[in-house]
Amino acid sequence: MGRPGGAMIGVIGGSGLASPTLLSEPRDTFTVTPYDAPSGPVVLARHGEVRVAFLARHGPLHRVPPHRVNHRANLWALKEAGADRILATSSVGSLKLPLRPGTFVVPHDFVSFWNIPTFFDEEVRHVTPSIDETLRKTLLASARTARARASPKGIYVQATGPRLETKAEITFFKKLGDVVGMTVASEATLATELGIPYAALCSVDNYCHGLTPKPLAFKEIQGMQKQNSAASEAILGAALEALG
Numbered sequence: 001m002g003r004p005g006g007a008m009i010g011v012i013g014g015s016g017l018a019s020p021t022l023l024s025e026p027r028d029t030f031t032v033t034p035y036d037a038p039s040g041p042v043v044l045a046r047h048g049e050v051r052v053a054f055l056a057r058h059g060p061l062h063r064v065p066p067h068r069v070n071h072r073a074n075l076w077a078l079k080e081a082g083a084d085r086i087l088a089t090s091s092v093g094s095l096k097l098p099l100r101p102g103t104f105v106v107p108h109d110f111v112s113f114w115n116i117p118t119f120f121d122e123e124v125r126h127v128t129p130s131i132d133e134t135l136r137k138t139l140l141a142s143a144r145t146a147r148a149r150a151s152p153k154g155i156y157v158q159a160t161g162p163r164l165e166t167k168a169e170i171t172f173f174k175k176l177g178d179v180v181g182m183t184v185a186s187e188a189t190l191a192t193e194l195g196i197p198y199a200a201l202c203s204v205d206n207y208c209h210g211l212t213p214k215p216l217a218f219k220e221i222q223g224m225q226k227q228n229s230a231a232s233e234a235i236l237g238a239a240l241e242a243l244g
Contacts, residue, residue: 010083050244112185135199167210
């Protein structure tokens with residue numbers, strides 16, 4: 001369980017943020033959950049006076065592909081660590097030309113039709129999934145503090161991965177939302193089931209397949225992830241300070 005002495009903020013680090021430098025006094029803890037092992041250790045640490053439970057979504061070495069992420073174990077492990085709120089970072093592709101690579105989106109809603117995870121396999125429970133508005137506003141204010149450009153709203157469309165989407169899929173997704181990713185909707189759903197407020201900072205790292213004439217290359221996506229990582233950390237750090 002989490003250390004005594006006040007609230008603890010859970011952080012799920014996505015692509016480009018597997019080991020944030022803004023955390024101090026890190027201590028790895030290893031949790032075996034009822035849903036097997038999470039992606040990696042929950043790192044108990046601090047950002048200033050704020051207590052943080054950090055988990056790398058794809059593992060500390062970024063070896064867990066999106067379709068193999070054990071979201072149930074990850075969310076359960078953060079709950080066991082004592083997290084009472086969760087902030088996540090995520091890499092996304094833009095479905096709209098005004099949402100340029102190098103900027104950020106803080107989604108207010110999401111679409112997810114496939115492989116929806118749940119903790120309620122053995123009982124009849126229905127929750128209304130949501131993204132926490134207070135945490136969203138904190139992330140947006142923190143983006144302003146960090147002088148980063150962040151869209152105040154956006155609908156996150158979740159694909160399954162690990163491949164990128166076809167041009168036809170992107171044409172369909174454009175009618176549904178603003179950005180495409182592979183993980184945030186699952187986390188938001190499970191956080192709702194656990195009663196933990198959740199919001200995500202999405203780094204726009206590419207235009208989606210077919211949105212521009214330029215071919216989509218994974219190496220370019222990785223390059224933009226690295227370029228955006230410093231701003232992601234600055235926004236996250238400001239958000240932790242505001243919530244602490």
